[in-house]
Amino acid sequence: MTMEKVFEKLRALQDVLSRKFETQNEMEEIPQALATKVELLNRLKKSYTEKSDDHEEKIRYINDLRNKAIEAERLRESFEKQMDLIQTQREYEALDKEIKDAGEKEQELRRDLQKEEELLDEMKLSLEKEEMMIQQQEEEVKEEQERIKVDIKAKETQLKSLKREEKKITPGLDEEILFKFERIIKNKSGLGIVPVEAGVCTGCHMILTSEYVNVVRRGDGIMFCPNCSRIIFYLGEDEQGDGLEELNTIDEVVEDESDYKDDGEE
Numbered sequence: 001m002t003m004e005k006v007f008e009k010l011r012a013l014q015d016v017l018s019r020k021f022e023t024q025n026e027m028e029e030i031p032q033a034l035a036t037k038v039e040l041l042n043r044l045k046k047s048y049t050e051k052s053d054d055h056e057e058k059i060r061y062i063n064d065l066r067n068k069a070i071e072a073e074r075l076r077e078s079f080e081k082q083m084d085l086i087q088t089q090r091e092y093e094a095l096d097k098e099i100k101d102a103g104e105k106e107q108e109l110r111r112d113l114q115k116e117e118e119l120l121d122e123m124k125l126s127l128e129k130e131e132m133m134i135q136q137q138e139e140e141v142k143e144e145q146e147r148i149k150v151d152i153k154a155k156e157t158q159l160k161s162l163k164r165e166e167k168k169i170t171p172g173l174d175e176e177i178l179f180k181f182e183r184i185i186k187n188k189s190g191l192g193i194v195p196v197e198a199g200v201c202t203g204c205h206m207i208l209t210s211e212y213v214n215v216v217r218r219g220d221g222i223m224f225c226p227n228c229s230r231i232i233f234y235l236g237e238d239e240q241g242d243g244l245e246e247l248n249t250i251d252e253v254v255e256d257e258s259d260y261k262d263d264g265e266e
């Protein structure tokens with residue numbers, strides 16, 4: 001295979017691989033939105049359970065208060081009945097005090113009961129609100145799960161077709177070069193093969209030595225930029241016509257991503 005053919009294959013492969021990695025990254029990100037929603041749902045459910053327990057406890061407390069109020073009422077009534085049997089002033093005063101005390105106790109219990117019942121109503125309202133929020137969140141989670149299923153299926157189809165394309169290109173290319181090339185594309189935002197232009201690597205703008213440029217120009221084998229590790233090829237004057245469009249595209253990408261200059265300092 002001529003070097004021209006190898007470079008042509010690598011450029012085609014670069015396109016396929018960068019789309020493949022992009023799709024794989026997107027697939028990894030898909031479940032994140034769901035995870036956030038599930039987490040919120042779990043928090044809501046936990047809070048609901050706690051509040052529900054508090055609510056149950058409040059009901060028990062109120063029932064207890066109500067029983068005590070009824071008991072106090074009965075006690076007061078029984079004292080009041082005894083009034084008919086009173087014989088002396090002394091007995092009267094003692095019983096009158098019992099009635100007053102029982103009445104006060106009863107009133108106090110009734111007041112507490114009313115206050116607690118108001119609190120219970122508030123708790124119930126808040127519980128109902130949370131119940132609705134949980135329902136809503138459960139629906140959202142369900143919708144998200146459906147959406148993810150569809151998304152993942154679409155991406156898997158896309159990935160399969162990209163892998164088929166990849167298999168069509170790779171035969172005849174050196175395994176080790178392929179391995180390196182894949183890694184470069186993964187790490188360098190999809191750009192793994194760039195032309196040398198005026199002695200400069202157009203991937204990272206590093207000035208290459210004239211000896212190195214000469215080796216690249218001879219085209220005896222695959223050469224890597226010593227700075228950014230991208231595969232570099234020489235764009236001869238007679239090739240400028242064919243490669244011009246591609247070169248422009250690469251230039252745009254390079255200018256957009258100024259961090260390429262930092263590659264050598266890592």
Ligand SMILES: [Zn+2]
Binds near residue numbers: 201
């Ligand atoms: Zn470079």
